[in-house]
Amino acid sequence: MSNILVKEYVCKRRTKKKYIFEREDMIKRTRKREWSEGVFLMGRYEWFGTGCWLLVNGNEGAIVEMPPYNAQFQESPANKALHVVKKSKIRIKYLLCTHTHVDHFNLKIAQEMQSYFPQAEIHLQRGFEPMIHGLNNVHYFDHESNLSLNGESLFLVHAPKHSWTDTMVIFKGVAITGDWELNTLKSAHDDKPQHRVPREAKIASIQKMRRFQSERNYRIHKVYSVHANDRRENINFDWLMDDTLVDRSF
Numbered sequence: 001m002s003n004i005l006v007k008e009y010v011c012k013r014r015t016k017k018k019y020i021f022e023r024e025d026m027i028k029r030t031r032k033r034e035w036s037e038g039v040f041l042m043g044r045y046e047w048f049g050t051g052c053w054l055l056v057n058g059n060e061g062a063i064v065e066m067p068p069y070n071a072q073f074q075e076s077p078a079n080k081a082l083h084v085v086k087k088s089k090i091r092i093k094y095l096l097c098t099h100t101h102v103d104h105f106n107l108k109i110a111q112e113m114q115s116y117f118p119q120a121e122i123h124l125q126r127g128f129e130p131m132i133h134g135l136n137n138v139h140y141f142d143h144e145s146n147l148s149l150n151g152e153s154l155f156l157v158h159a160p161k162h163s164w165t166d167t168m169v170i171f172k173g174v175a176i177t178g179d180w181e182l183n184t185l186k187s188a189h190d191d192k193p194q195h196r197v198p199r200e201a202k203i204a205s206i207q208k209m210r211r212f213q214s215e216r217n218y219r220i221h222k223v224y225s226v227h228a229n230d231r232r233e234n235i236n237f238d239w240l241m242d243d244t245l246v247d248r249s250f
């Protein structure tokens with residue numbers, strides 16, 4: 001074998017290995033896991049690894065996120081939710097989403113979710129409105145929405161930092177923080193004039209979240225990124241918000 005051929009052969013083998021690894025990794029990623037009491041990660045969906053979450057109290061539940069998925073390796077997050085819900089006999093009361101970015105909100109998935117859970121109310125921040133077509137029972141909120149699952153509070157708080165529609169989802173002491181960049185005032189899209197959230201608006205959002213606990217006499221002790229790649233337990237939420245005001249590089 002000439003050197004060139006050997007190189008090609010090695011390269012092909014590597015690609016195949018990588019492909020098998022990715023396939024297995026993707027299948028593994030769609031296993032339901034309980035991250036905290038009543039807070040389940042149902043799966044991470046490719047290519048962006050966006051989590052689809054289930055919040056449960058008693059027999060009532062809410063689904064957080066409607067991400068696109070890779071049909072070659074994964075079942076749709078709506079299908080997955082349907083199986084999980086049937087098994088555990090939960091009634092889905094709400095369909096929710098943390099922000100409008102394409103890796104989080106996919107209209108087809110939202111429609112599929114609604115067809116499986118027709119009685120569920122969809123609660124979204126007002127900024128979603130132009131993207132919503134062919135969905136019923138949609139409720140928009142501007143600043144905050146206080147929902148409940150069997151008497152347990154479920155808060156949706158509009159707090160733009162990563163994007164204009166950023167919605168914090170707070171339930172049973174857990175804050176699902178969407179794509180918020182923590183421990184820095186900086187955001188991933190600061191260099192994109194059409195997408196960036198101005199500094200003053202980001203500061204206002206962090207301060208709003210800083211007041212959340214004391215205003216409601218509520219304690220947030222866990223923080224999860226919606227992509228499930230940042231998991232923080234036993235945190236001091238007020239300290240975390242103060243630290244997020246610091247303008248440091250990533």
Ligand SMILES: [Zn+2]
Nearest residue numbers: 101103104179
């Ligand atoms: Zn994202």
